[in-house]
Amino acid sequence: MSVHTIAAVLGGKTPLGQEITVQGWVRTRRDSKAGLSFVTLHDGSSFEPLQIIAPAELPNYQGEVLHLTAGCALRVTGELIASSGKGQTVELRAARIEVVGWVEDPETYPIAPKAHSFEYLRSVAHLRPRTNSIGAVARVRHCLAQAIHRFLHENGYFWVHTPIITASDCEGAGALFRVSTLDLVNPPRTPEGGIDFSQDFFGRETFLTVSGQLNVEAYCLALSKVYTFGPTFRAENSNTSRHLAEFWMIEPETAFADLYANADLAEALLKEIFRVVLSERADDMAFFAQRIDKTCIQRLEQVVNSPFERLDYSEAIGILERSVQSFAFPVRWGMDLQSEHERYLAEDYVKGPLVLINYPKEIKSFYMRLNDDGRTVAAMDVLVPGIGEIIGGSQREERLDLLDARLDESGMDKMAYNWYRDLRRYGSVPHAGFGLGFERTISYVTGMSNVRDVIPFPRTPRGADY
RNA sequence: UCCCCGGUAGCUCAGUCGGUAGAGCAAGUGACUGUUAAUCACUGGGUCCGUGGUUCGAGUCCGCGCCGGGGAGCCA
Numbered sequence: 001m002s003v004h005t006i007a008a009v010l011g012g013k014t015p016l017g018q019e020i021t022v023q024g025w026v027r028t029r030r031d032s033k034a035g036l037s038f039v040t041l042h043d044g045s046s047f048e049p050l051q052i053i054a055p056a057e058l059p060n061y062q063g064e065v066l067h068l069t070a071g072c073a074l075r076v077t078g079e080l081i082a083s084s085g086k087g088q089t090v091e092l093r094a095a096r097i098e099v100v101g102w103v104e105d106p107e108t109y110p111i112a113p114k115a116h117s118f119e120y121l122r123s124v125a126h127l128r129p130r131t132n133s134i135g136a137v138a139r140v141r142h143c144l145a146q147a148i149h150r151f152l153h154e155n156g157y158f159w160v161h162t163p164i165i166t167a168s169d170c171e172g173a174g175a176l177f178r179v180s181t182l183d184l185v186n187p188p189r190t191p192e193g194g195i196d197f198s199q200d201f202f203g204r205e206t207f208l209t210v211s212g213q214l215n216v217e218a219y220c221l222a223l224s225k226v227y228t229f230g231p232t233f234r235a236e237n238s239n240t241s242r243h244l245a246e247f248w249m250i251e252p253e254t255a256f257a258d259l260y261a262n263a264d265l266a267e268a269l270l271k272e273i274f275r276v277v278l279s280e281r282a283d284d285m286a287f288f289a290q291r292i293d294k295t296c297i298q299r300l301e302q303v304v305n306s307p308f309e310r311l312d313y314s315e316a317i318g319i320l321e322r323s324v325q326s327f328a329f330p331v332r333w334g335m336d337l338q339s340e341h342e343r344y345l346a347e348d349y350v351k352g353p354l355v356l357i358n359y360p361k362e363i364k365s366f367y368m369r370l371n372d373d374g375r376t377v378a379a380m381d382v383l384v385p386g387i388g389e390i391i392g393g394s395q396r397e398e399r400l401d402l403l404d405a406r407l408d409e410s411g412m413d414k415m416a417y418n419w420y421r422d423l424r425r426y427g428s429v430p431h432a433g434f435g436l437g438f439e440r441t442i443s444y445v446t447g448m449s450n451v452r453d454v455i456p457f458p459r460t461p462r463g464a465d466y
Numbered sequence: 467u468c469c470c471c472g473g474u475a476g477c478u479c480a481g482u483c484g485g486u487a488g489a490g491c492a493a494g495u496g497a498c499u500g501u502u503a504a505u506c507a508c509u510g511g512g513u514c515c516g517u518g519g520u521u522c523g524a525g526u527c528c529g530c531g532c533c534g535g536g537g538a539g540c541c542a
Contacts, residue, residue: 028502028503028504030502030504031499032499032500032501034499034500038500038501051501069493085501086500086502087501088502105493106493106494107493107510108476109492110476112476112477112491112493113491113503114503115478115491115503116477119535120478122534175540210541234542236541237540240536240539241535243541248542249542339539340538387542388542389541389542390542392542436542437542450535451542462533
């Protein structure tokens, strides 16, 4: 028995006339009085299913084949033949169909061969990967992850596994989830009445990480080019199509690099992974273009072939001030850009991805490098139409005195950052990095408008099912 | 957390002025057919989110609660 994936069979790797075995799940069954049934079988290896011809002569035709419904699991052995129908070039004439797993009650099987809303599919997250859409997302997600690793690897970047559990209680990027083994009902108390975290598992307060950046900087100042790719956690009560409590992020960090090299890397990375997904997942991308977002292929091709616009924050303010567009939030230098402003810049002014750089220091994090003007920092955001911020990054402050000043201004405890400050004491060099939101990238690529539908099991406020 | 919108058959939805429940798809049965999310006919399928109220009468109107979606803020 030679088991083939449907991707291999449809990819022309199996000669006609050969006897093969495929395994998968039934999508639909159509019966013909000509003495055969058509069963479309899907195994997830490609977007397209394989059509199985089930002749009435099969010993289990009456007893089993005629009762197959969507979702049944099959192992089929037969001869690969040229199709005499339209819609496919090859099909499998079954000599043997083994029902590996039945659907016990077809009427209540949640994945009917029909259109379902994504909202509904979220409520059956364990079965939704069997749909065209979510299956395609899963393959595109994998393809993008591989492309990112490959691109960074080929450019000399080392993947560093930064910790998920962190002790720094103030990384400055949002609310944290506590990690604790203390008894919630009767926690140990300090003499002052507070909770005594010295008795907790790690002997101190710990949290899930909101970013691997601070840790990866340490490896950057030893291996020169590094990156993280892992899960990240934010305990914010964000209920939007662009936020998750658990999401994945890619954070490259480059030594001896400034903000402009950083922006160049971001642009090259995005272009390369878009190019790869267009070529390696053409089947799934064609589906997204047909059913989800007509422009998604064209959009990626355009991005791959044109340079990213670069815009200074101060220039952007000027553009917004001069624009005839009316904004709910008035525009003035020093303000943080609102969604409506970012959307105008990316969707109307540039009509494509743009890199915004050199923001006022007051609205950015303590670790971003102070520019010579004394009032802006070397920060950058990459904005894309439809999603908004897909990348946030900066050149890091490598000068200890200036870093300390920023820690003080931000009211942070310097002692808690001693190891981070050490990096500025021992062989400090200019370095820069950014965070790429993986789900937002998938969302942008596929046109799937909600990040909850591009991660297998989304975690959101009041949402940790499955 | 705030602002909108929604919750009716397995799914997607309609439901008029407050008068006692409908369609499409799915499922089952049959017809037809090398079919393509086939087509046609028939059949079964309902705690109208929960709760309290107004009313002779509530899916429909009002209060409260729960859940979901979109947008905002935060950010990736």
